[in-house]
Amino acid sequence: MPDQPSPHPSGSLRCAGRGCSRRAWLGAAIALAAVPARPTLALNSLEPRLSLAYSLARSGLEIARIEEQFERSGYAYRLTSEARAVGLAAVLARGQSWRRESSGLVHGATLRPELFVDQRGTQPPQRARFDWTAGRVVFDRLAPAGEEAAGEAPLPDGALDRLSFPYALARLPLPESEWDIAITDGRRLTTYRYRVVARETLQVPGGTFDTVHVARVSGRDEPGADIWVSRSPSPVPVRIRVRETDGALFEQTLLGLNRA
Numbered sequence: 001m002p003d004q005p006s007p008h009p010s011g012s013l014r015c016a017g018r019g020c021s022r023r024a025w026l027g028a029a030i031a032l033a034a035v036p037a038r039p040t041l042a043l044n045s046l047e048p049r050l051s052l053a054y055s056l057a058r059s060g061l062e063i064a065r066i067e068e069q070f071e072r073s074g075y076a077y078r079l080t081s082e083a084r085a086v087g088l089a090a091v092l093a094r095g096q097s098w099r100r101e102s103s104g105l106v107h108g109a110t111l112r113p114e115l116f117v118d119q120r121g122t123q124p125p126q127r128a129r130f131d132w133t134a135g136r137v138v139f140d141r142l143a144p145a146g147e148e149a150a151g152e153a154p155l156p157d158g159a160l161d162r163l164s165f166p167y168a169l170a171r172l173p174l175p176e177s178e179w180d181i182a183i184t185d186g187r188r189l190t191t192y193r194y195r196v197v198a199r200e201t202l203q204v205p206g207g208t209f210d211t212v213h214v215a216r217v218s219g220r221d222e223p224g225a226d227i228w229v230s231r232s233p234s235p236v237p238v239r240i241r242v243r244e245t246d247g248a249l250f251e252q253t254l255l256g257l258n259r260a
Contacts, residue, residue, distance in 0.1 A: 050068075053065065054067075054252050055252070059249050062086060065255075068081045075106045078101070078102070082098070083097060085097075098121070099117075100119070104164070111160070111167060113160060115129055115130070126187050128161060135155050137155045137159065139186065161184050165181070166229060167237065169237075170212075170230060170237065177195075178217055194217065198212075202239060204239060204253050204255075205253065205254070210231070211229055225242045227240050234257060239253050
């Protein structure tokens with residue numbers, strides 16, 4: 001599947017499991033409720049709830065449906081994404097799903113994650129905890145043997161996870177020149193370079209959107225990635241396209257958007 005990316009930051013969260021991430025999100029919302037409200041245009045422009053449906057295709061053949069939820073309570077946000085295989089892929093996957101969660105705080109016009117969880121089927125979840133106070137990202141599981149990540153890494157300003165990255169991209173002012181961004185997949189933190197390709201009107205099953213097309217700057221033997229994000233009225237990813245080094249093309253396309 002394609003991988004893509006607050007005025008009151010808190011430290012890393014010291015708990016585990018889906019219930020934990022839900023409690024952490026609610027805890028952040030409750031804690032921030034005590035902070036005197038000083039809404040900004042950026043915060044007010046973030047809708048409190050979005051439900052999105054996507055189709056995921058591999059080389060033109062649909063292999064999964066993805067349901068995503070964006071929720072905001074004050075400065076706290078929570079993103080969830082769950083993919084379920086369809087067709088022949090569902091038979092091969094034996095009903096297993098792929099779930100991702102990102103939770104944290106709204107920071108200016110963008111998102112600042114505190115916890116990212118990647119759960120693939122029955123495999124142990126991969127978790128990355130963002131400790132902005134200490135400037136470290138901590139991983140629950142070590143990287144495979146031979147890889148550099150050893151459980152934690154320095155946390156550069158503006159770092160994101162693979163789920164929050166496209167949503168943050170839809171909100172940030174984008175530079176005209178190339179820029180670097182650190183993104184975690186739950187196992188390691190990797191720095192990628194991106195550039196704006198063009199402003200494009202994109203028609204997909206979910207509607208017609210004025211988008212910004214952003215591409216990863218990659219070498220000949222590296223995966224390529226293109227992301228189309230809508231800037232308004234709802235800042236969301238509309239299409240994500242990833243070409244693997246073996247030539248396989250994965251495309252995630254927006255099918256529907258509900259703002260309720």
